[in-house]
Amino acid sequence: MNCVKLFLCGDVMLGRGIDQILPHPNRPHLFEPYMRSARDYVSLAEAKNGPLPECVPFGYVWGDALPELQRMCPAARIINLETAVTSSEDASPRKGIHYRMHPANAPVLSAAKIDCCALANNHVLDWGYRGLKETLNALRSAGIxxxxxxxxxxxxxxxxxxxxxxxxxxxxxxxxxxxSGVGADWAADRGRPGVNRLSDLSPDTVCTIAAQVRAVRQAADVVIVSIHWGENFDFDIPASQRYFAHELIDSAGVDLIHGHSSHHVKGIELYRGKLVLYGAGDFINDYEGIAGQEAFRSDLALMYFPTLDLETGTLAELSMTPMQTHHFQINRAPDEGIRWLHETLNRESQPLGATVERSGNDTLVLRAGA
Structure with a gap:
């Protein structure tokens, strides 16, 4: 079997507090109802877990993820980058929260050898069209x-x-x-910058995507749809999302669905041998010290390492490495965190026909069948 191993994760949020501890922070001012400075997010984290380092190396935030990536050696590394890479001051007036990382901090992504950033999300235009243009240029300059x-x-x-x-x-x-919070005014159009926004999850939308896939697909291509969808802090998977995921696989020839937005892990499905991640969760964020949603454990994350058959696109194996954010750094999760992820994934995945086992090296492995 000719296979390819990938690395996927959920939301990588490098703005606000995290940007402030990197070598080239943006001006810290914010326009949030309760926070007026990105430094306040640093203070919240420090109040909970002690002092944070300043001017950290670019690889700092990735912590234990770097040796794990080296150990697993994926052929492609794919993330949802939920942060504009810009110093633009054109804060979107309709947004209450604005994420940005200074372009000079883009080597943070290079430190983890990220190959692709999915940008279709509700924060990439937080700092306007100028911010989006600068984001695209910064990532292109970094070879991403x-x-x-x-x-x-x-x-x-x-x-x-x-x-x-x-x-x-x-x-x-x-x-x-x-x-997921992406309004029609953010949709890219002829002559207008923006996001690749879906107006609905209808059969017509599936047909449109199927035509796009057919137009560019070649033999031995693996096709991934990375999709920002759903409410925050909610384990429910709407029937419309399951229908859409199944139709993308059945009708559009998609091999893997990489879902995100929820800020926590959600159920996993293996549909006709194809992997569906309904919610990959947050991976890196500055939520440390923020109270109110502790039951969803947005401090816990997973590194997803799916191995796919290049001929059929079917899943050969899915290994997941449990991680936890502490001091704005992602490291191997402690035992109680691994237990929570294991139990939560089983609770949410078993109704979808899949189970998760804990292996001897404290990774989680997906199994088909209840």
């Missing part, structure tokens, strides 16, 4: 592929293409939905 946002609808809809050393490609299409 993007999908899901662009200077017009053609660029926003184009897939990222990652060439594999042994032949074949990983093809990533990225989309955002209104229910």
């Amino acid at each position: 592929h993007t999908a899901g946002a662009g200077q017009d609808d053609i660029e926003a809809g184009a897939p990222a293409l990652i060439e594999l050393a042994g032949g074949g490609r990983v093809m990533i299409f990225a989309f955002a939905t209104e229910c």
Whole structure:
């Protein structure tokens, strides 16, 4: 079997407090109802867990993820970057929260050798069209592929293409939905920058995506749809999302659904041998010290390492490494965190026909069947 191993994770949020401890922080002012400075998020984290270092190395936030990536050696590394990479001051007036990381801090992404950033989400335009343009330029200069946002609808809809050393490609299409907070005014259009936004999850939308996939797909391509959808802090998976995921696999030839937005892990499904991550959760954020949603454990995260058959796109194996954010750094989760992730994934995945086992090296492995 000719296989490819990938790395996927959920939301990587490098703005606000995290940007402030990096070597080149933006001006810290915010326009949030309760926070007026990004430094306040640093203070919240310090109040909970003690002093944070300043001017950290670019690899700092990745912590134990770096040796784990080296150990697993994935052929492509794909994240949802939920932060504008900009110093723009054009804060979106309709937004209550604005994420940005200074472009000079873009080596944070290079430190983890990220190959592709999905940008179809509800924060990439937080700092306006100028902020989006600067984000695209900063990532392009770093040699990082993007999908899901662009200077017009053609660029926003184009897939990222990652060439594999042994032949074949990983093809990533990225989309955002209104229910994740992306309004129609953020949709890319002819001559208008923006996000690759889906107006609905209807059969017509599936047909449109299927045509886009057929137009560019070649033999031995693995097709991923990275999609920002759903409410925050909610384990429920609407029937509309399951229908859409299944139709993308059945009708559009998609091999893997990379869902995100919820800020916590959600159930996993193996549908006709194809992997569906309904919610990959947060991976890096500055929520440390923020109270109110502790039951959803947004401090806990997973590194997803799916191995796919290049000929069929079916899942050969899914290994997941439990992680936890502490001091704005992602490290191996403690035992209680691993137990919580294990129990939560089983509770949410078993109704979808999948179970998760804990292996001897404290990773989690997906099994088909209840």
